[in-house]
Every structure is written in C-alpha cells, then in structure tokens.
Amino acid sequence: MDRLQEVFDASYRRLVGQLYAVCGNLGEAEDVVAEAFVRAADKRRAFEAADNPEAWLRTVAVNVARTRFRRRAAGERLGFRAARPEASHPPLPDDRLVLVAAMQRLPAGQREALALHYLADLPINEVAAATGVAVGTVKARLSRGRQALAALLDSTSRAMKEDRHA
Amino acid sequence: MRDLDELLTGGVADAAADAVDSTPDLAALRHRGARRRRLRRTALAGLAAAAVAVVIGLAQLPGHDRAEPSDPGPSPTDLPTPKMSADEIIDHRRAEVEFVVVSPDDPDIRAVGWWLGDRHAIAVTDDGFESRHTVRGRLGSAKPLGRVGFLIERWAKPPQLLATDGTLSEVEVDRTPWPAEPAEVVVGIQGSGVPYAGWVAVDPVTLAGHRVPVPEDVHELHQAADGRLHAIVNPGYGASPGYLWSDDGGLNWQRHPLPDQLGDLYFVVPSASAATLAFGETSDSYRSPVIDALHVSRDGGATWQRIEPASSEGAVPPAAEAYQVAVLPDGSFLTHSTPSNGEDAGFYLGEDGRAFVRVDSGPPFDDAAHRPDLVTFDVRSDGVAIYAGASKRLYRSTDNGVTWEEVQTR
The missing domain is CATH 1.10.10.10 (Winged helix-like DNA-binding domain superfamily/Winged helix DNA-binding domain)
Structure with a gap:
C-alpha cells in the first residue's frame, strides 16, 4: 500500500471533520478534502516530501476552502447568487x-x-x-x-x- | 444559549467525521491528479517547444514525455494511530513540540507538550530528561508550581496539577476569594464567559487552591516573579478597557485606562524590573500581529510613554512580534522580530528614546534561514531566559539571545 493510500485511510474522515468546522457545510468539507487528495496526487513529490502528510493535506484543504469562500463572496457581490452550495450537516x-x-x-x-x-x-x-x-x-x-x-x-x-x- | 466554551469543546469535528457516509474513490482522485500533472507538463512542454524551436528547430526536440520517477515514501508504520501511547507519540519522529514550561527554581524541572496530528502527550522531568514520565493529554496553558510540578489551566474546571512523577490530579479550590501570596501561583479557569471564569492561587507546599479577587472581564493575567499581578481588559468586553496591576495579590487594583476602540488588542509585557510597568498594543488583522506600540511607565504608573514602531530612533523594531517582548532587570526591552524579508529577523534590545539594536545571535540562530518557530520568554527577577524551538529542537539563551544551548525535550 502506498503512502497516499495509507494517509487516505487514516486521515480522510478526520480531515473532513476538521474542515466541516471551517466550512460549516459537510458536503463542502468533503469536496475540499477530496480536492486536497487530488492535489496530493498531482504534486506527488511535494506530498511525499512532507514531514507530516496529514498537516500538508489540511493546509491545502484550508486554502481550497478559503479560495472557494472568497470566490463565492466575490460572486455574490457581483450578484451571482447561485454559487452557494446546499448546506448539509452532521447530526x-x-x-x-x-x-x-x-x-x-x-x-x-x-x-x-x-x-x-x-x-x-x-x-x-x-x-x-x-x-x-x-x-x-x-x-x-x-x-x-x-x-x-x-x-x-x-x-x-x-x-x-x-x-x-x- | 449554553456556555461558549462548552459549545466550543462539543466534539463538532468528531461528529462530522462520523457522519461521512462514504469515502470517495481514491483511484478516481489519483486519476484527476495525474491528469492535471499531464496537462501541466503538456502546457510546459508547449511553452518550452515554442522557445526552443526558434533556436534549434522542431526536428531536435525530444520525442516523448518521460515518466516521473517514483520516490519511495516512508514506512507506513510512521503514520500515527488512534491508540498510540504517550511514549509512542512523544518519540515519534514527526512529533513536534507544542508547549514548554520550566520551573523557576530549577531549569531541569520542565514539562514539554508534544503533538502528532491530533494526538497530544506531555513529557515531564525533574532532571533535565535524564529520566522522564509521560502522560496522554495536552499541556496547553500551564504554569510551573515550584519544584512540585505544573499547573494546567482547564475550561470551566479547577486546574490540574501535573507532578514531576507524571501523576495528574485536580487542585481542590476554596471558592472564597482572598488575595494571592507572592509564593502562590495564580492560574486561570477558562470559560463560562469571555475569556476567563476566574482565577485561582495555588500554594506550592499545601497544593491547596483558592479564588483570587480579580476584576471581571480580565483577558490576560500575568504574575511577576515578585508576586505583582498584571492584567489586561481588552476593548469589547463590556467593562472599561484598561491595564491593571495589583501589589497585594488582588486585594486592590490600579488601572490605566485604554481607548475603547474595538479591534485594538493589548497584552501584558512581562517585566523583570520592579520599577517598570509595561504593556503592548497590537490589533486584530490578517497580517501577523506585530507590536504597534509599547506603553511603559517608570514611576509606578503615574506617567506613561508610548513608543511607536518606525524607522526612527527609539522605535520598536518593525515586525516585532506581539506577545514576544519582555522588560529586562535594567528596564530595557527585549523583543523578537520576524519581518517578512527575513534579513532583519532576530532578537532586539531597546531602551526608551534610543533605537532598538539587533542582537548578534550565535548558532543556531546566526543566519536568516534558521529562524525559531517557537519563542517563549521566561521572565524572572534576575533576567530573562529565552526558549526558542527550531527544526524540532529546543534551545535556551540566558544572555538575551547571544548564545544558545540545546535543551532536551524528551
């Protein structure tokens, strides 16, 4: 089993939980964490060189969430209301x-x-x-x-x- | 509405993690990543081809895209697991120091908080880590209690005592407030309001605690080595913002009012000089909280001087870190500065009306590339010890940052 798979198995749910706290939306948290894993696969060397792979993924996911939030805010300022995703929450x-x-x-x-x-x-x-x-x-x-x-x-x-x- | 601190510790992230119905297909995520990599390479190759073709012609271009060599990753056993013991967390090669507390009576008595992912453990020693005891848990905000151990602040509960033998126990607290004696150690009870529910003084001999009369809405309280209490009420708490100090353990408080300007933040500057009162001014913003100004009184609080950052004489160094400043026994300031250019990063010494001067630090902090990522000023009446972490190692300086010695942390 390679490193990405190991980290995915060990950290995916935990990262989603942490990003839910940031995003306030479970579905969006799942999206940004998935995107972080895509970027890990894309930037394989950077990911594998990371001393703490979970922290690396978390940083990427927070950045993705922040970028989405800013884009959405900018879109809403311009009158594009459809950008906000439907909210979902844990029990x-x-x-x-x-x-x-x-x-x-x-x-x-x-x-x-x-x-x-x-x-x-x-x-x-x-x-x-x-x-x-x-x-x-x-x-x-x-x-x-x-x-x-x-x-x-x-x-x-x-x-x-x-x-x-x- | 339930108490804010109770709400904030309510396991929201855990509930969300448990609510994840299904995990995505990692193979599909890999495929998307690999596709992006190919697209990026194609774009880069196209740019390179356009540039090179001008010189050498298309016939000499490489004909295929080589596969990227695969770097071997670390062993899967390096990954943290939920049931790791305190020793496994602390000794893990990826574990990092979160918090360090050192006894004022003996620097070999210290507690070091470690974290690994979301796992926390504490290593405690009374002989400089010739031997140690370990316990799962977070050191968080803690203060040394003489040679006995360390008091750990908690939310809405009395502090815990972490003894040097590794045992944890809750301090029994008499709820009747009376002034703290200089030998007692004052710690906060977090929560049940913003930001502290109360303050407790603990006797290092009897280990008994009692409430201390501290004004409401105190955001930060610092106990100097001589027992004087310094406190900050920040704007926005309802009470009048101010810098407060008490020379009788909290029985009587003097107050220097602060502007009620929302967005300003103030913090106590720990002082090793009994004649000097000082606090710092910063603000909440997206940039790093640097010291916007230092306020200092040399006459017991009768008159105050505000030292502003600038490039002129007497200025605070640009990008001096808020919360990383202390007053030395001679009344001068010691600060830590991390400007973004990196060149002027380091420790600075300064006095009123004179330019702050950068300390010529020795190894390992003798080059801009090697900057500490954890800095703590341990302020005593006879001077200031600086603890600075870098590359998972901890160093101590007792000469204001000139020379450094490594300190064992586990």
Whole structure:
C-alpha cells in the first residue's frame, strides 16, 4: 500500500471533520478534502516530501476552502447568487448548529482559527501552519474571534427567545 | 444559549467525521491528479517547444514525455494511530513540540507538550530528561508550581496539577476569594464567559487552591516573579478597557485606562524590573500581529510613554512580534522580530528614546534561514531566559539571545 493510500485511510474522515468546522457545510468539507487528495496526487513529490502528510493535506484543504469562500463572496457581490452550495450537516444538537452557523459570519481568519483550534482540537502552532500565519496571529484571532462569536451567539440567542415568546 | 466554551469543546469535528457516509474513490482522485500533472507538463512542454524551436528547430526536440520517477515514501508504520501511547507519540519522529514550561527554581524541572496530528502527550522531568514520565493529554496553558510540578489551566474546571512523577490530579479550590501570596501561583479557569471564569492561587507546599479577587472581564493575567499581578481588559468586553496591576495579590487594583476602540488588542509585557510597568498594543488583522506600540511607565504608573514602531530612533523594531517582548532587570526591552524579508529577523534590545539594536545571535540562530518557530520568554527577577524551538529542537539563551544551548525535550 502506498503512502497516499495509507494517509487516505487514516486521515480522510478526520480531515473532513476538521474542515466541516471551517466550512460549516459537510458536503463542502468533503469536496475540499477530496480536492486536497487530488492535489496530493498531482504534486506527488511535494506530498511525499512532507514531514507530516496529514498537516500538508489540511493546509491545502484550508486554502481550497478559503479560495472557494472568497470566490463565492466575490460572486455574490457581483450578484451571482447561485454559487452557494446546499448546506448539509452532521447530526448535531441545535446549539452546535447555531454555533457553526454563527462562525460562518466571522471573518475568515477568525473562523479558521476558532474552528481548527477549538472544534478540531488542533494546537495553536498547527493552526498557524495550516493557515499560513504566525502563532501570535492565531492567538490574536482566537482572542478577537471569541469576543465576536460571543456577541453573535448572544444576539442569536436573544432572537431565538424573542421568537419563542412571539 | 449554553456556555461558549462548552459549545466550543462539543466534539463538532468528531461528529462530522462520523457522519461521512462514504469515502470517495481514491483511484478516481489519483486519476484527476495525474491528469492535471499531464496537462501541466503538456502546457510546459508547449511553452518550452515554442522557445526552443526558434533556436534549434522542431526536428531536435525530444520525442516523448518521460515518466516521473517514483520516490519511495516512508514506512507506513510512521503514520500515527488512534491508540498510540504517550511514549509512542512523544518519540515519534514527526512529533513536534507544542508547549514548554520550566520551573523557576530549577531549569531541569520542565514539562514539554508534544503533538502528532491530533494526538497530544506531555513529557515531564525533574532532571533535565535524564529520566522522564509521560502522560496522554495536552499541556496547553500551564504554569510551573515550584519544584512540585505544573499547573494546567482547564475550561470551566479547577486546574490540574501535573507532578514531576507524571501523576495528574485536580487542585481542590476554596471558592472564597482572598488575595494571592507572592509564593502562590495564580492560574486561570477558562470559560463560562469571555475569556476567563476566574482565577485561582495555588500554594506550592499545601497544593491547596483558592479564588483570587480579580476584576471581571480580565483577558490576560500575568504574575511577576515578585508576586505583582498584571492584567489586561481588552476593548469589547463590556467593562472599561484598561491595564491593571495589583501589589497585594488582588486585594486592590490600579488601572490605566485604554481607548475603547474595538479591534485594538493589548497584552501584558512581562517585566523583570520592579520599577517598570509595561504593556503592548497590537490589533486584530490578517497580517501577523506585530507590536504597534509599547506603553511603559517608570514611576509606578503615574506617567506613561508610548513608543511607536518606525524607522526612527527609539522605535520598536518593525515586525516585532506581539506577545514576544519582555522588560529586562535594567528596564530595557527585549523583543523578537520576524519581518517578512527575513534579513532583519532576530532578537532586539531597546531602551526608551534610543533605537532598538539587533542582537548578534550565535548558532543556531546566526543566519536568516534558521529562524525559531517557537519563542517563549521566561521572565524572572534576575533576567530573562529565552526558549526558542527550531527544526524540532529546543534551545535556551540566558544572555538575551547571544548564545544558545540545546535543551532536551524528551
């Protein structure tokens, strides 16, 4: 069995789980992880030279997700509404789904840092490696992202309560 | 709405991984990759042909596309597995250092957090890793507790004590707050609010803990070697932003107000000088969080000077890393700078009103290509020890970055 197959067997589902935290959409997470494996097959030497193949794939997948997000945002600014994929989610409690949805409203850097560190349980320096920024940047994004997320969740929670009262 | 920290640790990624119905056909993914490679080569060959044909003519071009030689990959046994023991994780050739904590009483007493994929383990020693104990788990945010071991902060729970014999136990905490003694070690309880639910002081002799009176909404708290507490309330938390300090273990706090400008971030600059109070200013942005300014008081907080980065005299070095700065016993600053050009990267020393000067670091940090990827300033009353990781090795400098010695980490 070659290395790509080994890594695929060992890491595919885990990577999808981690990228779901970033993308907020299970189907899209599967797409970007699949794309990362395509790129591993395309750039075989770079992949095989990677010290940590799973981290290499994660970095590629995060970059793919980021590029898709930016393209979609640019498309929406230009009025192309059809670019957003249909959302699919794992069976999670409502509050987790609200959390994942709230995270999609954060700036990309904060969302990636929060998702990879808290939801995917990666250490800060691995988040830094996956997102291509310094460790201090990740710390700052986590700090600011938590503040923003708390505010978003509070407003969401208030809206839900008001809906219930109504 | 449930508590933010509880939500953030709710196994979202695991649930998503478990929800994957079927994995794609790797052969099809390979095929797509191989096709892209062929297309790229064809395009490159076409460009080369167009250039070369001008000189030598089409008849001399190579006639076929050679197959790329296959490099042998590492053994499949190198890949991490879910049930790896702490020793297997720590000794794995791909494992990397995540966190290092060193006892203030003896640098041979240290704990090193390792990670391998999503697996974490801690190696702890009291003899500089002549011998060691290991445990699965994440070191995360931790502080040394004298010669006893290390206190590990946790979400919504009292800290754990990792003793030097490798045992883990939860610290019993008296919920009644009273001031921390200088010999006690103050750690946070994360969660149940942003960003800390409370602060606990632990006695290194009795191992008992108690709550410490710390104002609400403190984002960061640093305990200096003399016991003084320094804290930051960042803008956006509801409370008035400020830099706070207490000389009596939290009983009374003094406050230097900060502008309530959302997007600004402030951080404590650990100080080895009792006469110097300092904090740093950065901002949340896509660029690396560099020090936008240093704020320093030499008169107990009565007056403050703001040192801004620029190329002029007295400036903070460009791209000095936020959170990687300390005040030395003589009141000067030590920073770590990583400008994108790489040429000026390194450690810098600076004083108020004078230009920061780059430290002429010896091996292994004597060339721009060899930059540390993990830098920790261990600030004591008698100086600052720098721990810097590079290429999975850890080095220590006790002369402000001039000379370095390797430190064992496992």
